[in-house]
Amino acid sequence: MRASDRPGAIQGTAGPRTPEELIDRYGLVCRPIRDVLVDYLRERQPSLDYSSMEGLACALGARFWKDLEIHHPGIDSLRLPDEVAAAWKQRLRTKQKTITAKTGEKVTVDVPRLNYRECLIPIRAFYLDLAQWAVDDPGRWAQWAVPCPIKEEEANRRKLQRHRKSRMDARTRERLPVLPTLVRTVNEHRKATEMLLQAARHTQPGEPFTAAGQTLIRSVTGHKAIRGKVWAEDPVTGKRRDLELEEDHAFWAWAIVEVLRATGIRVEELLELSHHSFVQYRLPTTDEMVPLLQIVPSKTDEERLLLVSPELADVLSAVIHRVRDHTGKIPLIASYDWQECVWLPPSPLLFQRRFGAERRRISPDVVRDILAAALVRTRLTDPSTDEPLRFTPHDFRRLFITDAIMSGLPPHIAQVIAGHRDINITMGYKAVYPDEAIQSHLAFLARRRAMRPTEEYRVPTDAEWQEFLGHFERRKVSTGICGRAVGTPCVHEHSCLRCSMHWPEPGQRQRIVEIRDNLIARIAEAEHEGWLGEVAGLRISLAGANDKLAQIDRRSDNDSVNLGVPNTQRPKTSQTHHNP
Incomplete structure (x- = not known):
């Protein structure tokens, strides 16, 4: 295919940029820094794909050095003073976002940058790479080896990943229940637009027609109108509508939603599906032929095969029927890989x-626009912002994995279907529902209950119930309350002052004092009479009595708990208040 025949000649697409072109887009003033950034990209280029190269150039050229040149004109060294580095990090924490105000006006506001720590990582890697390369090739890199302004703990993403997992789980929990509404809406809209288009084609220009509950008037077009276009006017709003374009968008919205939710594939994998993606496989056990969908290598550079369900087969069949030309074949078209900025060979x-x-x-941007338009028709709102709900193509991937695992699909099988190299990534996509945790806990209790003797779960008799209630009545003793559990015997043979489970009553302090004095007198008598065996037992009781008195004194001293809150100094003119 000649360059002039490609769609890119009309769209203005270009091939991959060189490291010089990637950095020069940002117009850096300091030439030595510009040159070292270009050399750094050139060294990293063999190990990176083009999209990663472009992201690295943006991080180094735009977010890092261009920002420093804007706020610190004349800067020419990678050795950043502490105050300069701190100010740059603070600016990096926010980004500008254009929103629509309640008045309908577009305004630009500063919002927190959610991937702030991820933006620090390439800058830290840049400094560390230069330091390592300075050891290997000091003549070339030693002059650029300076202390890194980003500490290791600043680039730690562990907490960030937990927060991101929490946000993605909340996003999945919000969208999974409303997915049937979206599916039903896009299907109804597809049928309605198809009925309107068919009715308009059978109607003469200037004549009214009714279909799908709407009454329109077919527009009268001039001889310069695009052939095949079907226009109609709404007599209520006076708006002129392109029924062919509406039907086209409605069909692809339905096809995109159905394929994404049935397969969980990435958006780039969706757009690379071709007529060659269909594979037949014969089951060795039943000799049955099953259709498979081949997913070409994308993010993980590994292909995989997905089973085509009857519902997915109906959708793909409708897509094939739509894109076939008058010869019955799917046209071969050359597509542009926006990730690598290269043209792909023509394929169906x-x-x-x-x-x-x-x-x-269809481009990824068109997919997002079609999904956004479809969601507007559902009238669903985001509960956190009260704005129209948004679905990204990747949301369907999270919904697919969550629904599959919750429906009983083993996680390692979901990993293979999703095309993940690590099962932890698959489990990261799966959202945890409170209902799921509750049901799992109830199932655990049921299993534990089944392992214990069944007589423990019988209905107690009247005598047992009275015994249970009587235990609390019998806990009261002369010097306090006994705290032993129900059904347990007294281990100290009712020598309460010796027992650690005895809780002395402050009102019985005088009685305990009398008991202590009596014990002291008995110990003196026993020592005088030579009853040494009794002396040891009395001393244990005396220690218990002293301990109970100490407990009462500690409780009376600590009626009010000091929380360590500093006192606020009152003005001298205020009145003095005494604590009670």
């Missing part, structure tokens, strides 16, 4: 649509 892609006089592959 399924997600292609007519754009003017040519066919083009």
Whole structure:
């Protein structure tokens, strides 16, 4: 295919930029720093794909050095003073976002940057790489080896990952219950737009027609109108509508939602599905032929095969029927890889649509726009912001994995279907529901209950119930309350002052004092009479009595607990208040 024949000649697409072009986009003033950034990208280029190279150039050139040149004109060294580094980090914590105010006006506000720590990592890696390369090649890199302004703990993403997991789980829990509403809405809209288009095609220009509960008037177009376009006017609003475009968007919205929710594939994998992606497999046990969908290598550079369910087969069949040309074949189109900025060989892609006089592959941005328009029709709102609910293509991937594992699919099988190399990544996509935790806890209690003797769960008799209630009545003793558990005997043979479970009553302090004095007198008598065996037992009781008195004194001294709150100094003119 010639360059002039490619869609890119019209769209203005370009090939991959060199490291010089990636850095020069930001117009850096300091030439030596610009050169070292270019050299750094050139060294990293063999181990990075183009999209990673572009992101690294943006981090180093725009977020880091260009920001420093804007706020510190004339800066020319990578050795940053502490105050300069601190100010840069503070600016990096926020970013500008354009929102629509309640008045409908577009305003720009500063919002927190959620991936702040992730933005620090490439800058820290840049400094550490230069230090390591200075050891290997001091003549080239030693002059750039300076202390890194980012400490290791500043780039620690452990807490950030937990917060991100929490946000993604909340996002999944909000969207999974409303997914049936979205599916039903896109299907109804597809059928309605198809009925309107068919009715309009069978209606003469200027004549009214009714379909899908709407009454429109087919527009009268001039001879310069685009051939095949079907226009209609709404007599209520006076708006002129392109029924062919509405039907086209409605069909692809339905197809995108159905394929994403049935497969959990990434958006780039969705757009690379072709007529060659269908594979047949014969089961060795039943000799049955089952259809499989081949997912070409994308993020993990590994292909995988997915089972095509009957529902998914109906959707893919409708897509194939739609994109076939008059010869019954799917047209071969050249697509542009926006990640690597290269043209791919022509192939019979399924997600292609007519754009003017040519066919083009649907782009990821068009997918997001179609999903946004479909969600507006559902009238669903985000409970956290009270704004229209948004679905990204990757949300369907999280919903698919969560629903699959909750429905009983083993996590290691979900890992294979999702194309993850690490099962921890798969489990990170899966959201935990409170209901799931409750049901699991109840199942655990049921299993534990089944392992214990059944007589422990019988209904108590009247005598047992009275015995249980009587235990609390019999806990009262002359010097306090006994705190032993129900059904347990007294281990000190009712020598309460010796027992650690005895809780002395402050009102009985005088009685305990009398008991202590009596014990002292008995110990003196026993020592005088030579009853040494009795002396040891009396001394144990005396120690218990002293301990109970000490407990009462500590409780009376600590009626008010000091929390360590500093006292606020009162003005001298205020009145003095005495604590009670």
